[in-house]
Amino acid sequence: MTISARVDVQDFLDRHPFSPFQWGVFALCFLVVLLDGFDTAAIGYIAPSLIKEWGVTKPALAPVLSAALFGLAAGALSAGPLADRFGRRAVLIGSVALFGIACAASSQAGDLGALTAFRFVTGLGLGAAMPNAVTLMSEFCPGQRRSTLTNAMFCGFPLGAAFGGFLAAWMIPIWGWRSVLVLGGIAPLLLVAAMLLMLPESVRYLVAKGRPVERIRAVLARVSAEAANAASFVLSEKAPATDARSGAGVVLSPAYRVGSAMLWLAYFMGLVIFYALINWMPILFKDAGLAPKDATLIAALFPLGGVGAVAFGWLMDRFNPNRIIAIGFGLTAVAIWGIGQSVGSVATLVVVVFVAGTLMNTAQSSLPALAAAFYPTQGRATGVAWMLGIGRFGGIAGSFLVAEAQRQQLGFGPTFTLLAIPGVIAMAALLVKQAARPDQGLGVPAGVTGH
Secondary structure (H helix, E strand, O other): OOOOOEEEHHHHHHHOOOOHHHHHHHHHHHHHHHHHHHHHHHHHHHHHHHHHHHOOOOHHHHHHHHHHHHHHHHHHHHHHHHHHHHOHHHHHHHHHHHHHHHHHHHOOOOOHHHHHHHHHHHHHHHHHHHHHHHHHHHOOOOHHHHHHHHHHHHOHHHHHHHHHHHHHHHHHHHHOOHHHHHHHHHHHHHHHHHHHHHOOOOHHHHHHOOOOHHHHHHHHOOOOHHHHHOOEEEEEEOOOOOOOOOHHHHHOOOOOHHHHHHHHHHHHHHHHHHHHHHHHHHHHHHHOOOOHHHHHHHHHHHHHHHHHHHHHHHHHOOOOHHHHHHHHHHHHHHHHHHHOOOOOOHHHHHHHHHHHHHHHHHHHHHHHHHHHHHOOHHHHHHHHHHHHHHHHHHHHHHHHHHHHHHHOOOOHHHHHHHHHHHHHHHHHHHHHHHHHOOOOOOOOOEEEEEO
């Protein structure tokens, strides 16, 4: 079959099987997100060791637990516009290198102040990496499988966070808490070397920016040799067109304003739950009478449940994605409340924590795919990154929320009841987004030509 001289990039990706080249992009982005999850959650798993070794109080840990989250917010808010201007590849590789170096440096900290500073810099890299991995992956996907593949890639985050818990429970008794941070620094630097050799630039970005046709053809030819017949490339968008010239202009334009705000609110509330539990669950379980090792292992089940995002991706590709994720957050609220009622039985607690983690992380991990599909190419990196960046403040709020609950001596059950409320708010935000744009994903095509 001979393709026409003028090739629509998305139609080309939709018509050809998902190639080994695209699976390679998937694998690299999956590893980025996996290490992002590992390094983000590491501080929560070493927190009990910090209390013991440095003799600090639990409330005093709040700044170091949330320092990376401030960095995550700053990194995401700045990286999106940079990636929409300079490309996904360069920003992604630079951000992975930054969080690897900073995490390794964190292992040498001698007090809470130094550790807080290093965790902030680590967060800058982490915050910039994730949205660009999501954006790059989504722009190599066929439209009919975009949510499934993007969600599958994003499963790396909860898996990395859970893997960190299991590794920490094994490594800390043998080598101490610093070994967790050393591993969290070395692994990303090894990945940077692989990315420099194998990671391509987003082909949709290349067309949108009018890059030379030879460069676009070279990338697409790795998907299928048929691309060699193309004389020019065009990019059609299903998302509504705007007159905005920048990524920020797209995100804040009238066509996207309400949807953007609701995505920010939903992601914010999801991270209130996630970071409150990732950072504090081992301590809360220990205070409730569990042995320290058991507390760490059971807490690690919470992020592990995020693998359910693959199923949500499949549903999102077939049904209304806003409603699918809204249902997930509603069920999350019920399950989080259930954790607070289960402390009397370790077996019940194990089951409820895993179910709550599956629901919460599945819903939360589906939001980047939802955002990537919501925005056009010219604003996609900014749209995804700003949702992640603004949402990070929810993580900061979650860490301090539980710290304040501890100061007020709120009981185990009431603490988890409090943490169920954000799930209800996230559900409502997605229903508002759906009501504001019931035709989301069915917008007016806009052509962009590569030269």
